[in-house]
Amino acid sequence: MLLCLAVLLPPGLTPRRVRYDRRYRTLDKYRFIVGFLALPLAFYVLFVISPFLQAIYYSFTDWSGGPVANFVGFDNYRKMWNDERFWDSLEVSVLLLVVAPLLTLVLGMFFAYMITAGGRHRRGQAIAGVVGSSFYKVVYFFPQVLSVAIIAVVWGRVFNTNSGLINGGLDKAGVDGPAWLGGDQTLGLLSLLIVISWSFIGFYVVLFSAAMGAIPKDIYEAALLDGAGRARTFFSVTLPLIWDTVRTGWIYMGIQALDTFAICLVMVPSHVLKVTPVFLYERFRDGQYGYATSIGVVLLVLSMAFSVIVMRAGNRDRIEY
Known part of the structure; x- marks a missing residue:
């Protein structure tokens, strides 16, 4: 099988070199995807995920709009x-x-x-x-x-x-x-x-x-x-x-x-x-x-x-x- 593959491949291109090139192209593709999505994902985390996490945190506090928010555990949920x-x-x-x-x-x-x-x-x-x-x-x-x-x-x-x-x-x-x-x-x-x-x-x-x-x-x-x-x-x-x-x-x-x-x-x-x-x-x-x-x-x-x-x-x- 390797002999047949070696015959079909261009000179200087071995099966190991083929696997290496494919791995490099796949890695390069994922680098491009990550680089393309990094900024949108950062904005999404900042303006969407972060407010959700803040809301969950404040639901366990007695926050009334001031600078201080004391942690009260599940008191708000018991009140609800x-x-x-x-x-x-x-x-x-x-x-x-x-x-x-x-x-x-x-x-x-x-x-x-x-x-x-x-x-x-x-x-x-x-x-x-x-x-x-x-x-x-x-x-x-x-x-x-x-x-x-x-x-x-x-x-x-x-x-x-x-x-x-x-x-x-x-x-x-x-x-x-x-x-x-x-x-x-x-x-x-x-x-x-x-x-x-x-x-x-x-x-x-x-x-x-x-x-x-x-x-x-x-x-x-x-x-x-x-x-x-x-x-x-x-x-x-x-x-x-x-x-x-x-x-x-x-x-x-x-x-x-x-x-x-x-x-x-x-x-x-x-x-x-x-x-x-x-x-x-x-x-x-x-x-x-x-x-x-x-x-x-x-x-x-x-x-x-x-x-x-x-x-x-x-x-x-x-x-x-």
Whole structure:
């Protein structure tokens, strides 16, 4: 074997020299990668990892904003464990964590499928979206360009009990509208859920439309030839092929729902409904910085646990096409 290799190699190039050159090229490649990523990683550690570590440290102190932060161990976490207001806010946040991604992703996939492959057959096109699909993409994505504060203010006026758009329409129909944001926690949670889904659904319509558009048309045409309808095509073809995108969107939407702050703070009165980020903000406002950072650490752990659960539960064999 070595004799054959020696015959094939150029003069002066031995098998040992070949192994050495390959090792050198590999080392040189890794040096280039490390040198290229060193500065971005340094900025990431400085501006992302370092604040997380500082927050974890301050969660074990009685820091109140001054130069002194005394170490108090798990006192903040014990205080949190016995705080009923924290558990009430966490209950609302967990409900949003479960329901908001489900509602938003289901609607986003439905609209994306109709835009991409849910239209009637056209001449020369076996698979096509509904008429005006490009216009619908713009309309659905429009809330993404609006400020969260503007969204909260506008929808707060819409849900206003006396002069809101919804109750105004119900009054004209002879129906007394409910007090959406007047004191009932269930109606307040429903209102918040509607606004969250409305504000994020456009992003997932565009995301899922891009994923569905990457699926070869031949696969859809083969499903049509086999007699599959729209529902069967979606569940048997489209959903398995975009599952990685759905799982990623599920994690992202769950974190967004858990981190609902501005919409709840501006739109929903604090006596009606309070999510954990708003409860955290109030502790900062009261100067309880150590206690507030401990709440932030719990939200961080909850977000990571949610991501791991979704990754594990949604783990499937990757389908290549």
